[in-house]
Amino acid sequence: QKEGYRFFMEKEIYEQADVLADTLRGRVLDTGIEFDELDENLFDGISEIKLCACGTSYHAALTSSYLFERLAKIKSSVEIASEFRYKEPLLTKDTLFLAISQSGETADTLEALKMAKQAGLKTLSICNVDNSSIVRLSDASILTRAGIEKGVASTKAFATQVAVLWMLSLYVAQFKKSLDTKELQNELHTLREVPNVTVIKDAIHEKTKRLAKRYLHGHGFFFIGRDVFYPLALEGALKLKEISYLHAEGYPAGEMKHGPIALADPELFTIALLSENLLFEKTKSNMEELGARDSTICCVSSYMYDKADDFIVLPKCNHYMLEFYEMMTATQLLAMEIAIKLENDVDMPRNLAKSVTVE
Numbered sequence: 001q002k003e004g005y006r007f008f009m010e011k012e013i014y015e016q017a018d019v020l021a022d023t024l025r026g027r028v029l030d031t032g033i034e035f036d037e038l039d040e041n042l043f044d045g046i047s048e049i050k051l052c053a054c055g056t057s058y059h060a061a062l063t064s065s066y067l068f069e070r071l072a073k074i075k076s077s078v079e080i081a082s083e084f085r086y087k088e089p090l091l092t093k094d095t096l097f098l099a100i101s102q103s104g105e106t107a108d109t110l111e112a113l114k115m116a117k118q119a120g121l122k123t124l125s126i127c128n129v130d131n132s133s134i135v136r137l138s139d140a141s142i143l144t145r146a147g148i149e150k151g152v153a154s155t156k157a158f159a160t161q162v163a164v165l166w167m168l169s170l171y172v173a174q175f176k177k178s179l180d181t182k183e184l185q186n187e188l189h190t191l192r193e194v195p196n197v198t199v200i201k202d203a204i205h206e207k208t209k210r211l212a213k214r215y216l217h218g219h220g221f222f223f224i225g226r227d228v229f230y231p232l233a234l235e236g237a238l239k240l241k242e243i244s245y246l247h248a249e250g251y252p253a254g255e256m257k258h259g260p261i262a263l264a265d266p267e268l269f270t271i272a273l274l275s276e277n278l279l280f281e282k283t284k285s286n287m288e289e290l291g292a293r294d295s296t297i298c299c300v301s302s303y304m305y306d307k308a309d310d311f312i313v314l315p316k317c318n319h320y321m322l323e324f325y326e327m328m329t330a331t332q333l334l335a336m337e338i339a340i341k342l343e344n345d346v347d348m349p350r351n352l353a354k355s356v357t358v359e
């Protein structure tokens with residue numbers, strides 16, 4: 001049932017626009033965000049959201065922590081579930097515990113959720129599988145509507161998790177009245193654009209195929225970005241390492257000088273996620289620093305940076321979250337094309353399982 005695609009991962013990358021449209025349906029209304037599954041007073045008495053997840057779902061959580069603070073003006077912290085379980089966290093009842101999991105069965109996330117419940121916290125989950133253990137255990141849950149994800153490397157589940165989390169941050173913003181009508185309308189309008197910008201453009205896919213021919217020889221990769229593009233850099237690096245088995249690290253662009261730039265040489269490929277809408281100058285100068293130390297730079301941006309060695313040129317748009325989705329598909333395709341050129345089994349990478357139900 002690959003329907004002409006070479007791998008399920010490819011099919012799932014191409015499905016993202018449709019599943020995003022499904023995930024938004026009935027939730028993004030003209031006047032605001034609605035979640036039928038949520039009780040109106042879920043956020044009563046809540047002053048902090050603690051997000052907890054593993055792997056790609058953790059990257060979705062990290063992305064949303066920028067949105068919760070920026071849009072909803074609510075404190076948010078993000079925990080890797082396997083760390084949270086053993087750090088003896090201090091939990092207070094004004095915290096909402098939010099578990100994020102595609103499968104709803106990840107052992108560490110499930111156990112973390114149990115701990116939060118035992119501490120008397122209100123719990124919410126965002127999952128892709130209805131009636132999964134995490135859904136059943138949480139007080140409330142919101143389903144992503146990504147459909148069954150077969151590729152071990154998560155793509156469409158991540159896309160929908162970020163969309164639900166963004167909607168949730170607007171839902172909290174409504175509750176807390178932290179955005180004025182115009183700001184809220186702008187966010188709603190932008191959300192509706194997400195499926196469109198996530199449709200795969202032939203030119204971009206072709207470009208990633210061309211780049212893959214050279215990049216498969218890379219000795220190491222940095223993915224760099226700031227703000228929401230930092231978790232996206234982590235996710236881009238994770239995708240690449242999972243299926244290509246090449247060494248890749250995601251970094252906040254501003255961290256380079258604090259150590260990693262020592263690795264820069266022409267065999268180090270830097271995938272720079274350069275937003276034109278958010279922290280453009282700052283990120284550009286971090287990219288230039290790496291270029292000046294001879295790292296090979298691939299600039300993923302709607303901005304044509306003439307000093308980069310390579311480009312993936314994205315369509316212009318006027319909101320950083322639309323750039324986020326454009327860059328997300330570009331980095332997914334790049335990882336997949338490199339792995340295909342290396343003749344790896346993209347859907348079943350070595351040493352990995354789709355669902356991690358043991359610790």
Ligand code: F6R
Binds near residue numbers: 103
């Ligand atoms: C990466 C990937 C994993 C999962 C992680 C959590 O592509 O799929 O990192 O994101 O194992 O799984 P869920 O979301 O099912 O809890």
